Amino acid sequence: MQALQAQDYGYLAELANSYRDASLAALKKEAHYNPRLSVDALCFQYGEVRINGASTLVGALITPCALWMLVVPEQATLSAPLEESLVVSLPSGRYRMTLERLPNGIEFYQRCILNDLSELESLQEASRLAQRMMEQNLVGEWMQEIRRGKALADMVAKATVKDSDGT
Numbered sequence: 001m002q003a004l005q006a007q008d009y010g011y012l013a014e015l016a017n018s019y020r021d022a023s024l025a026a027l028k029k030e031a032h033y034n035p036r037l038s039v040d041a042l043c044f045q046y047g048e049v050r051i052n053g054a055s056t057l058v059g060a061l062i063t064p065c066a067l068w069m070l071v072v073p074e075q076a077t078l079s080a081p082l083e084e085s086l087v088v089s090l091p092s093g094r095y096r097m098t099l100e101r102l103p104n105g106i107e108f109y110q111r112c113i114l115n116d117l118s119e120l121e122s123l124q125e126a127s128r129l130a131q132r133m134m135e136q137n138l139v140g141e142w143m144q145e146i147r148r149g150k151a152l153a154d155m156v157a158k159a160t161v162k163d164s165d166g167t
Helices: 006-028 123-136 139-158
Strands: 040-046 056-062 067-073 085-090 093-101 107-114
Touching: 006 040, 006 056, 006 067, 040 067, 040 123, 056 123, 067 093, 067 123, 085 107
Parallel strands: none
Antiparallel strands: 040 056, 056 067, 067 107, 085 093, 093 107
């Protein structure tokens, strides 16, 4: 695997800062906002996916509320405007991602992997979580677990509980 270059790290830092500036006020209003976390782009590597002729970086974005998987096309080499969504094939499965446009012109595709990081104690813990996800291609397993949890929550919400007297 080829190491990222200095300009890649600079661009990812700009992306994270721009995302923070554009989203922090809304994130702070979320019930699961975690003040111990900040916005950070982590565990990026060169992707095998090419989008409109552009090479890509694939990695994770941590926010005070969620862990996102990102595909970031190299903006300068795009041969056409980006579509609103993209299906990406990774070793762990196929994922539909949506286009995010930041006010400063940065565009990338994203998919929420975990939407509640309120129990994490530090950015270091969030970093380890993102690193594990990227190293082990756990996205598929995590998505299955999220679907299971949503199905269970739906089932519990629809259940009627009665005592032995039927009331």
